[in-house]
Amino acid sequence: MAAESGVFTFAPAIAVLPFVSFLVALFAGKYMPKKGAVAGIAATAGSLLLSLVMLAQVASGHAHHMELYTWVGGEGVPFELTFGILLDQLSTLMLVIVSTIAFLVHVFSLGYMNDEGETGLPRYYAELGLFSASMLAFVFSDNVLMAFMFFELVGLCSYLLIGFWFRRPGPASAAKKAFLVTRFGDYFFLIGVVGIFATFGTGTFGGPGVEESFPELAEAAIAGGASVNTFFGLSPRAWFGVLGLLVLGGVMGKSAQFPFHTWLPDAMEGPTPVSALIHAATMVAAGVYLVARMYGFYALLPTVLAVIAFVGGFTALFAATMGVVKDEIKQVLAYSTISQYGYIMLALGGGGYVAGVFHLTTHAVFKALLFLGAGSVIIAMHHNENMWDMGGLKDRMPVTYYAFLSGSLALAGIVPFSGFWSKDEVLYETLVHGLGGSPLLLAAYAMGLLAVFFTGFYTFRMVLLTFHGEPRTDLAEDPEPVRWNVKIPLAILGVLAAVIGVINLVPVHALESSVPEFLHDWLYHGPEGLNGEHYHELITSPEFAGYSAGAIPGLGELGTLFASAGLSLAVALAGSAVALALYRAPAPEEHTAKLGSLKTLLYENYYQDEYQVWLAQDLTEETVAKNAKRFDDGVVDGFVDRVSDVSLVSGHFLRRVQTGIVSNYAALITLGLVVLLVAFGIVGGWFGGVFA
Amino acid sequence: MAVPVQYYLVLSAAVFCIGLFGILTRRNALMFLMSVELMLNAANINFVAFSFQHGNLTGQVFSLFTMALAAAEVAVGIGIILVLYRNFADVDVTKATTLRW
Numbered sequence: 001m002a003a004e005s006g007v008f009t010f011a012p013a014i015a016v017l018p019f020v021s022f023l024v025a026l027f028a029g030k031y032m033p034k035k036g037a038v039a040g041i042a043a044t045a046g047s048l049l050l051s052l053v054m055l056a057q058v059a060s061g062h063a064h065h066m067e068l069y070t071w072v073g074g075e076g077v078p079f080e081l082t083f084g085i086l087l088d089q090l091s092t093l094m095l096v097i098v099s100t101i102a103f104l105v106h107v108f109s110l111g112y113m114n115d116e117g118e119t120g121l122p123r124y125y126a127e128l129g130l131f132s133a134s135m136l137a138f139v140f141s142d143n144v145l146m147a148f149m150f151f152e153l154v155g156l157c158s159y160l161l162i163g164f165w166f167r168r169p170g171p172a173s174a175a176k177k178a179f180l181v182t183r184f185g186d187y188f189f190l191i192g193v194v195g196i197f198a199t200f201g202t203g204t205f206g207g208p209g210v211e212e213s214f215p216e217l218a219e220a221a222i223a224g225g226a227s228v229n230t231f232f233g234l235s236p237r238a239w240f241g242v243l244g245l246l247v248l249g250g251v252m253g254k255s256a257q258f259p260f261h262t263w264l265p266d267a268m269e270g271p272t273p274v275s276a277l278i279h280a281a282t283m284v285a286a287g288v289y290l291v292a293r294m295y296g297f298y299a300l301l302p303t304v305l306a307v308i309a310f311v312g313g314f315t316a317l318f319a320a321t322m323g324v325v326k327d328e329i330k331q332v333l334a335y336s337t338i339s340q341y342g343y344i345m346l347a348l349g350g351g352g353y354v355a356g357v358f359h360l361t362t363h364a365v366f367k368a369l370l371f372l373g374a375g376s377v378i379i380a381m382h383h384n385e386n387m388w389d390m391g392g393l394k395d396r397m398p399v400t401y402y403a404f405l406s407g408s409l410a411l412a413g414i415v416p417f418s419g420f421w422s423k424d425e426v427l428y429e430t431l432v433h434g435l436g437g438s439p440l441l442l443a444a445y446a447m448g449l450l451a452v453f454f455t456g457f458y459t460f461r462m463v464l465l466t467f468h469g470e471p472r473t474d475l476a477e478d479p480e481p482v483r484w485n486v487k488i489p490l491a492i493l494g495v496l497a498a499v500i501g502v503i504n505l506v507p508v509h510a511l512e513s514s515v516p517e518f519l520h521d522w523l524y525h526g527p528e529g530l531n532g533e534h535y536h537e538l539i540t541s542p543e544f545a546g547y548s549a550g551a552i553p554g555l556g557e558l559g560t561l562f563a564s565a566g567l568s569l570a571v572a573l574a575g576s577a578v579a580l581a582l583y584r585a586p587a588p589e590e591h592t593a594k595l596g597s598l599k600t601l602l603y604e605n606y607y608q609d610e611y612q613v614w615l616a617q618d619l620t621e622e623t624v625a626k627n628a629k630r631f632d633d634g635v636v637d638g639f640v641d642r643v644s645d646v647s648l649v650s651g652h653f654l655r656r657v658q659t660g661i662v663s664n665y666a667a668l669i670t671l672g673l674v675v676l677l678v679a680f681g682i683v684g685g686w687f688g689g690v691f692a
Numbered sequence: 693m694a695v696p697v698q699y700y701l702v703l704s705a706a707v708f709c710i711g712l713f714g715i716l717t718r719r720n721a722l723m724f725l726m727s728v729e730l731m732l733n734a735a736n737i738n739f740v741a742f743s744f745q746h747g748n749l750t751g752q753v754f755s756l757f758t759m760a761l762a763a764a765e766v767a768v769g770i771g772i773i774l775v776l777y778r779n780f781a782d783v784d785v786t787k788a789t790t791l792r793w
Contacts, residue, residue, distance in 0.1 A: 660789030662724070666715045 008064045011085050014050045015137040017043040022129030029122025036125035044103040051095040054087050063088040063527040065207035079201045084142035086207045089526040094139045098282045101368045102132040104489035105277040111486035112273050112375050131157035135282050144203040148193050154283045155182050162270040174266035181263040185253020192246030199228050206529045215296030216529050244304035255287030255341045258315040262608050268330040276371030280337050281364040288344045299538035302545045306440050309349025313444030316342030320454035325592050325602045328385040329374045332462045343426050346448050351539040351547045352429025354520050358504045359422035366410035369493035373404035376486045380479030392471035396479050399487045401467050403494030410497045412459040413572040421501035428564040435550030452568050456575025464583040507565050700741035708734035721773045721783040732762045
């Protein structure tokens, strides 16, 4: 332990560095040349460096777990509450992703915020620093309670940053909405955390040197080898299902899954770098990351997995259809983000742990890229986000265009860009497990596949409207140039989005086994109980999830793999081709009118906001809360008021005894004394036989 | 030879009752204070009488303390009366009735 800790003792610094930058920007930001940006850039660069060191260390075979601080525990306490760090294959990978994106977004912010002359920059960089710190700490949390705390902290930072321009009504209201909707989900998560502690007596995820972890205890309990506390008379399996669903509430809120997705499109009111960092690449990933982190628990529960897969598949399709008609570039990207997180949920629910993490990785890169690209366009267009006012930006901002195109091809899933490989694997894993005897997974797969078509369509509609054709306004004719601090992050991410798929080339590996599946091998070599191999055993074990891999009849395993890949590519190409056919013209027209009444439905986002407002306002506020208030005012307060009325009225009469005249008081005292003396006298028998 | 203790007690009771009567009937604050002093001194007479009766000095020592206490009380009392006069231009205790509900 001591020998291998070495460099791991620096692990807390990954989160501490951005926290220091938060303090620096908050208190000294206004005296600094870039208003705190330099501190943030330095801190996130340091975190990135340290994360890479940790990754290398873990790669050399040393997953690491350490406890930092026990804040509740000791003799006679049923469980310990601790802060600790778990560095394994999954968390170090995520640390590298988060710190990379955070670093690039800080650099990009120089162009988007500083160069645009925004005010309140120290606040902006402080919140960005706090976000990076809490997100990184969330990722390396070793237990579910610590994860929950930082889960809430990133939620707080999201609220603050969406409402960065809080003097305008839009961002302020969007921030409130995001806060409330995610908090609604987190409420279930909190109950789930309490339930996990009450059930297992521990909330640790596991890792090297950890004696008890709740996924392992749950596994043993279902297998009959351990006893745990269950509640409401449920069997362990059913009770774990309840716990899994409760935690899933937080996941769905944070990762914007149906029906908690409504906050994410509104969150686009925040500054675009914030959208890239928080609402595309990292914070929304926190939800699905949590599922991956606890996968040893979820893999035991086929019902919960089916719910995850179905919600994911449905969200992927549902959000993609809404993205089709949006006019603002960031709105398209927001719906695309919801849709892509649906895919990750689909993969995790469909038994594709590696596929889920893979898509999480590639999506973080290409979606951050697309948002930063959109940010660059927005700078150029003087903060006009309407795509119908753009057009022809291709020749005027080539770096942005090519980077954006790389991200778009990845998003649409066109070979060989990264999104193709990961999305294909997601769909493939779901398909084979569905064919193995799960019609629900097949239905989820069908929705995911259909969503690929819409993804291709809205992606290329966005690219064509923004960059191609003739400029449609004077602004697009002569856009404001962007500087290096915008172009460099775009270039880095643009290259990454194109090539990051090489970390897991499943179809190529199947053909030529000398090509390694890096991510697959990486995740399969995690610490005991936390690696992909173990999860795979759980998923396929009939005792637990009981998934089995099937194949399309007559094609075999390899054939199914290529049929799936070919199918998803064909669908993506079809969607892209339709977009090309409709919007390629120099002066494209709006085709949404042809959708008829469907257009209104899509524009209004299926009236999701309306029914949620109805739930919150008409039902909860007007009906439930009003009646509760009436009961409170009438019965509870009424009783208290009557009691106080009695004492008030009696006091009103009794106070007349107090005349304020000293002589009266003296007379009363004397009288009292006399009465007392007489009483004593009678009791003591002083008066002889008179009263006897 | 010596005066029996009963006479002292009667004297003391008489002085006390005069003081009590003064408190109950007088309206002048100064008279009030004097009445209080009378009652205190009635107690002093008792102390000295019983001290004499029992043949030890404890009662006499106590009466010295009582006198010191009475002096302090008068100092405070006169201070209060002075303020009373400033506020109400009178030392009639039945007029100063504002310090109530």
